[in-house]
Amino acid sequence: DIQMTQFPPSLSASVGDRVTITCRASQNIGYSLNWYQQKPGEAPKPLIYTASNLETGVPSRFSGSGSGTDFTLAISSLQPEDLATYYCQQTYRRVAFGPGTKVEIK
Amino acid sequence: QVQLKESGPGLVKPSQTLSLTCIVSGVSMTSGGYYWGWVRQHPGKGLEWIGYIYNTGSSYSNPSLQSRVTISVDTSENQFSLKVTSVTAADTAMYYCARGNNAGQSKDYFDYWGHGTLVTVSS
Numbered sequence: 001d002i003q004m005t006q007f008p009p010s011l012s013a014s015v016g017d018r019v020t021i022t023c024r025a026s027q028n029i030g031y032s033l034n035w036y037q038q039k040p041g042e043a044p045k046p047l048i049y050t051a052s053n054l055e056t057g058v059p060s061r062f063s064g065s066g067s068g069t070d071f072t073l074a075i076s077s078l079q080p081e082d083l084a085t086y087y088c089q090q091t092y093r094r095v096a097f098g099p100g101t102k103v104e105i106k
Numbered sequence: 107q108v109q110l111k112e113s114g115p116g117l118v119k120p121s122q123t124l125s126l127t128c129i130v131s132g133v134s135m136t137s138g139g140y141y142w143g144w145v146r147q148h149p150g151k152g153l154e155w156i157g158y159i160y161n162t163g164s165s166y167s168n169p170s171l172q173s174r175v176t177i178s179v180d181t182s183e184n185q186f187s188l189k190v191t192s193v194t195a196a197d198t199a200m201y202y203c204a205r206g207n208n209a210g211q212s213k214d215y216f217d218y219w220g221h222g223t224l225v226t227v228s229s
Contacts, residue, residue, distance in 0.1 A: 001169060034215040036153075043202055043219040044145075044153065050212045087153055091206075091214040094166055095143070095155040 002026055002090050004098035012104040019075040021101045023088035026069075032092035033071045035064055038100075039084045047086075048073065080105055108132040110203050110220040118197075118227050124190040128203030128220060135161050135181045139209025142179065142186045143216060146199040154199075158206055159186055193227045200224050 003026040013019050023033065035048040046055045048064035051071060061076040075082055083105050088098040114126035128142070135142065143158030157167035159177045167175045171190070179186040190197060201223050204216035 031212065032214060036216075038153075043222050044216075045219070046215055046217055049215040049217075053211075053213075055217070085152075089153075089215065091208075094168075095158070097145075097153040097155060100152045 002029060002093055002096050004088055004090055004096050006086075006088055006098035006101050008101060009099065010102040010104065012106050013078050014106045015078055015080060017078045019078050019082075019103065021073045021086055021088075021103075023066075023071045023073070023098050024069055025071075025090055025092075028068050029090045029092035031067050032090055033064075033066065034089045034091065035062075035073045036087045036089060037082075037084045038087065044087065075103075078103075078105070108205065108218045110205060110218055112201060112203050112220045112223040114223060114225070116224060116226060118193055118225060119229050120194055120227055121192055124188075124193050124197060124225055124227070126188045126201055126203075126223065126225070127185050128187070129183075129185045130205070131184070133205075135179065135184050135186070137161075139207065141206035141208065142177075143204050143206050144177065144188045145202045145204060145216070145219075147202070147222075148196075148199045156188065156190075156201075195227050198225065198227045 031051040036044040038044040052064045085100045085102045109131045144156040159165040165177045174191045176189040203220045205218040207217040208214040
């Protein structure tokens with residue numbers, strides 16, 4: 001099975017800060033990595049698919065990069081509405097989610 | 107507009123079978139390039155993939171749940187279902203259904219999700 005790790009588990013940043021979240025796969029998954037945002041009390045919502053493609057309707061301050069085993073989600077200028085938990089997901093072999101990164105606003 | 111909606115009992119007794127249905131609207135489940143999945147989330151925890159199914163009926167499940175999970179599809183009703191047998195308190199979770207999209211451009215992700223349904227296992 002492919003295992004996914006994320007770090008940090010949580011972070012607190014100010015509005016306007018650049019935030020980065022890292023996701024690591026236990027083996028090479030190419031570009032088969034997606035990112036989701038889950039706000040409190042809501043279902044997850046896709047942000048980035050295939051490592052770096054922005055889902056329709058997602059603000060351009062979100063971006064994804066990486067390949068192989070190491071991937072990054074970046075928020076260029078953190079906004080109050082970005083309070084959420086962010087999950088990475090591999091679909092290279094079946095499906096597995098990372099443990100999540102909780103983003104709080106200072 | 108694609109919509110998915112989970113339905114089923116909110117309370118299941120230990121050792122019984124949990125049964126949920128996901129009703130899909132706005133798209134035909136016979137359309138190519140999609141698959142139909144289930145994800146759960148234990149209270150205060152992260153997302154756990156349960157499994158998914160294609161409209162052909164081919165299905166794949168999380169190895170940790172495989173022996174207890176059955177996913178089926180009814181394209182005539184545009185819905186798919188999840189059964190989890192021999193449930194325990196550890197199966198108490200929010201259950202989400204979602205559409206998997208692998209229609210071109212190397213896409214392969216869950217692009218539409220239901221709102222989720224909370225299932226509690228308790229006597």
